[in-house]
Every structure is written in C-alpha cells, then in structure tokens.
Amino acid sequence: MFLQSDIIIIDEISMVRADTLDAVDTILKRITRKNLPFGGKKVLMVGDVFQLEPIVKGTESGLLAEHYQSPFFFHSQVLTQNQYDTFKLKKIYRQSDERFLGLLNTVKMGESDEYTLEGLNDRVTDANEDIKSIYLCARKAEAEAINNERMNALPSESRSYSGRVSGEFGTNILPNDILLELKPEARVMFLKNDPEKRFVNGTLGTVTQLHSQTISIETDEGERVEMEPETWENIKYSYDEKENTISENVMGSFEQFAIKPAWAITIHKSQGLTFDQVNINLGAGAFASGMLYVALSRCRTLEGISLKAPLSPRDFRVNPVVVEFAGGTFY
Secondary structure (H helix, E strand, O other): OOOOOOEEEEOOHHHOEHHHHHHHHHHHHHHHOOOOHHHHOEEEEOOOOOOOOOOOOOOHHHHHHOOOOOOEHHHOHHHHOOOOOOOOOOOOOOOOOHHHHHHHHHHHOOOOOHHHHHHHHOOEOOOOOOOOOEEEEOOHHHHHHHHHHHHHHOOOOOEEEEOEEEEOOOHHHOOOOOEEEEOOOOEEEEOOOOOOOOOOOOOEEEEEEEOOOOEEEEEOOOOEEEEOOEEEEEEEEEEEOOOOEEEEEEEEEEEEOOEEEOOEEEHHHHOOOOEOOEEEEOOOOOOOOOHHHHHHHOEOOOOOEEEOOOOOHHHOOOOHHHHHHHOOOOO
C-alpha cells in the first residue's frame, strides 16, 4: 500500500506523538529501502497545533523525555533533523462571527483577559435541551454519567446487544462497549464511516426502532439507516525483508453495533466535529493544553454555547512549546 502511494496524509497531527511519527518514518524507510525522510514519500500533516496535545500515560512521560524535547510531532527526529515546509490556512469555515472568532483566538493563545472571560462567562446558562444539543465533558466519567441518566429517563424498555470477541482482542482496545444497552429515542453517535456515505465516524442520530439483528436510526441530517453489527479486526503487521512486502495477520475480531449513546461525549472525542448547540462541562476544570479551545470551537456560534460553570484563567491552558512552534515561519 505505502509503496503505491504518492502522498500520505496524516490528519489531527496535533495529537500524534513524536515517537509515533518517527515510527512511521522508520517503517517507510524500511519498505521503500530508501534512507530518505519517510522513505522519500511525500507526507502531508494537517491540523491545528493549538488543539489537544498528544496523550502520554504514566511512565511514558519519563521515557519520552529521554529522547524528545516534547511529545509533540514537531519534535520528532524526522522533523528536527530535516527541512520541511509549513503552511498556515487562513480561511475559517466553521465560524463567521468576528466577535466569536476574536474570543476563540484569545483562548487559543491562552490569554485570559477580562474581556474574554466576561464574553464567554455570559454563556453560563441553563443547558440547552434541544434534541440535537450535546454535552462536551472534560472527563469520560462525567459523559458516561449524563448518558446513563438520560437513558434511564426514557420511558421505553431497553434492549441489550452483546458484542462478540474472537481470537485475540484485548478489552483495553475494544472500540465499543462489550454490552450495549439502548432504547428507542436514544441519542447515539456512529463509530465508523459508512461505505454508502450516509454517515461518518462522529455523525449523530436518534434511535427509532430496536430489533434483534438490526437497529433503525435517523441521523441529524435526515438519513434513515438500518444498521447491522460491524466487525473490527485486530491486525498484526509483519515485514518480509526478502520480498519487501508487508503482510497482515488477523489475530482476532470484535463484532458489535458501531454506535454508542451520545447525549454527552468527551472533549477529546469531539475534536474534528462540528455542532450547532453544545453544553460544555469542564467539571473540575480543563486539565490538558487546548481543551477549552477545542470545546468552544466545536460550536458554530457563541449563542449555541452553554457553560455549566464560569471559566477561570487556569482553564486557558496552552503549552509554551506550541506557542514557540507556531511563532515560526509560515508560508
């Protein structure tokens, strides 16, 4: 696949770790047998570096610090040791209101001035309960609590769907719950792209009917979908140096419906999505660089935002290395 590709596109690059990008570089060099950056392949990296930062867990932090200035992609060895071009895209499609764009830009830079705090804290209002509004939560437990509460409040009886694991598929990498409980009128989010292009990963909809083998859903765009269980595969890739080929070995599979309850989702899950109405719940506050910026910028308008609690200067988190990188030359 890589050998036949002219260009490789990596989206949401802000969340790609430096070691991951170096791994891509190493693999491409090996399969192309060229000691050039990314094996001589063109790589296009797209994203907003001020959005959510790479996830680094536990002891990984110390290990990464031994080899990298930061976990961000731009401190990978393949980029720090080679020249590359950066381009700044200036046209904004999601928002058009100049005042809102000004507030977002201030949040992005971590500048919690009085004007910005006042302008945003005016949106501390009761949650918007329109069916298409969604809660964006800083923590997974907060999102799950809202989803459970809303599901229990629906008057109809629930139906449970048990996922099926075959072979090797660790519970820590399951793409959905092993036991999925739903009711008619439940709000759900799709977890896969549809080959027929009726929905994509992140599309929202409402359950209309539950059957033993299928689930009927109407998307927020008006598409009526009769959904069947989907299969995810746990694939192990191996490289044959003699043949210069990469082979796939399916270690296991997981079968389940590719939807999950979605009255609420985490801010991490929301990156890349767009909404008309959001209820933002930071709980104890933003704990990651770019978290507030991502939450606010998911909404098309300032009027579509409802804050559960006032923001404070500590919520305006931005990593200094991002500011330094973004201050470089863009063409």
